[in-house]
Each structure stands twice: as structure tokens, then as C-alpha cells.
Amino acid sequence: SQQGEEDPQALSIQEGENATMNCSYKTSINNLQWYRQNSGRGLVHLILIRSNEREKHSGRLRVTLDTSKKSSSLLITASRAADTASYFCATDGEGYSTLTFGKGTMLLVSP
Amino acid sequence: EADIYQTPRYLVIGTGKKITLECSQTMGHDKMYWYQQDPGMELHLIHYSYGVNSTEKGDLSSESTVSRIRTEHFPLTLESARPSHTSQYLCASSDGGYNEQFFGPGTRLTVL
Numbered sequence: 001s002q003q004g005e006e007d008p009q010a011l012s013i014q015e016g017e018n019a020t021m022n023c024s025y026k027t028s029i030n031n032l033q034w035y036r037q038n039s040g041r042g043l044v045h046l047i048l049i050r051s052n053e054r055e056k057h058s059g060r061l062r063v064t065l066d067t068s069k070k071s072s073s074l075l076i077t078a079s080r081a082a083d084t085a086s087y088f089c090a091t092d093g094e095g096y097s098t099l100t101f102g103k104g105t106m107l108l109v110s111p
Numbered sequence: 112e113a114d115i116y117q118t119p120r121y122l123v124i125g126t127g128k129k130i131t132l133e134c135s136q137t138m139g140h141d142k143m144y145w146y147q148q149d150p151g152m153e154l155h156l157i158h159y160s161y162g163v164n165s166t167e168k169g170d171l172s173s174e175s176t177v178s179r180i181r182t183e184h185f186p187l188t189l190e191s192a193r194p195s196h197t198s199q200y201l202c203a204s205s206d207g208g209y210n211e212q213f214f215g216p217g218t219r220l221t222v223l
Contacts, residue, residue, distance in 0.1 A: 090212075
């Protein structure tokens with residue numbers, strides 16, 4: 001069964017605005033990761049948050065994790081046209097050996 | 112430069128052909144993965160490897176096979192391609208730890 005579910009499926013904003021994407025998952029995790037995928041390309045790792053962390057920052061990215069609600073959010077501040085991509089959350093299982101990806105949120109940032 | 116490579120990037124072939132999708136990484140990672148992704152959809156893990164001579168099936172049933180004879184090389188083979196195999200195939204590697212994965216650019220396969 002699918003572990004991660006992103007919400008919304010698609011998001012369209014103007015440059016300079018903030019973009020928030022959410023991810024829900026079903027089972028216990030060791031860590032949760034966010035990836036970006038530009039059209040037709042492979043995924044790029046953005047940020048990892050461990051199960052004992054509640055918030056993490058990296059540049060314009062802010063990730064939160066609520067293990068009690070089994071949910072995470074990714075905030076991109078001051079969006080740029082270059083942020084246009086699909087964003088996926090990924091959760092691990094026991095032993096860290098594999099990841100399960102959600103369906104992703106497609107973000108469109110217009111100039 | 113440490114990286115992960117996939118060839119070919121695009122492949123269009125006829126039904127029944129045998130194909131091998133290549134994946135190589137120069138990062139020295141032990142773990143490698145193959146995912147299948149349809150446009151706009153999630154990634155499905157089809158094979159993974161913990162290291163040389165280790166291969167495991169993923170969550171998605173697949174008619175493909177893999178081998179891991181060298182650390183840096185993890186090819187995926189389809190013995191007889193069918194239109195249902197049309198998809199994008201992504202290769203990834205990780206050094207273990209927290210399993211942050213590094214992805215190749217993908218191979219977009221079309222089977223006619």
C-alpha cells in the first residue's frame with residue numbers, strides 16, 4: 001500500500017509567493033525525505049528530517065514533521081520560476097533499506 | 112566527478128525485443144535501486160541491491176531482471192519487451208546511512 005500521499009496534487013503560484021506542500025503517511029518511519037523532479041529528469045534530494053526532529057531548514061526550504069499525525073509539510077519561501085517541478089515525499093521502512101514515494105505535488109511558479 | 116549515469120536516455124523498440132538498460136555510478140555506493148515511473152505518477156521500486164552479488168525484488172512485480180557483478184554497475188534487462196513496459200526507468204544509489212538516494216537522469220522506454 002502507498003506510504004506517502006502528497007497534497008495538493010498541483011499548485012500554481014506567482015513568483016515571490018510561498019508554496020506549501022503536505023505529505024501524509026501510514027506507518028512508523030525512521031526518517032522522511034523530500035525530493036524534487038524537473039520534467040523528464042531524475043529526482044534530486046532536497047532535505048531529510050529524522051523522526052525525532054520537528055522542524056528543519058535548508059535555504060528557502062522549511063520542513064516540519066508531526067509523527068503523531070503522520071504528516072509532514074514542505075514550505076518553499078519566496079518561490080522562483082526555477083522552483084517549477086514536482087515534489088515528492090519519501091518514507092523509509094524498517095532497516096532504512098528502501099524508500100516509498102508518494103504521488104507528488106506538481107508546482108508551477110509563474111513569473 | 113562523482114555521478115550516476117543511465118543509458119540510453121530514450122529507447123523506442125518493437126515488441127519481443129530483449130533490452131538492457133544501463134546504470135553506473137562513480138560514488139562508490141553499495142546500495143542501488145531501480146524504479147519505474149509513469150508520467151505524473153509515483154515511483155515504484157522494482158529491484159534493489161545491497162552490494163555485489165546481492166539483488167532483491169521491490170514492491171512492484173516486474174518481468175525484468177537485474178545483476179550486480181561490480182559495485183558501480185547495476186543493469187536491468189527485459190528479455191521480451193511488451194507495450195505494458197512503456198514507462199520511465201530511474202536508477203538510484205545510496206551510501207546507506209539515512210538512505211538519501213542519488214538518481215540518474217532516467218531512461219524513457221517506449222515499446223511499440
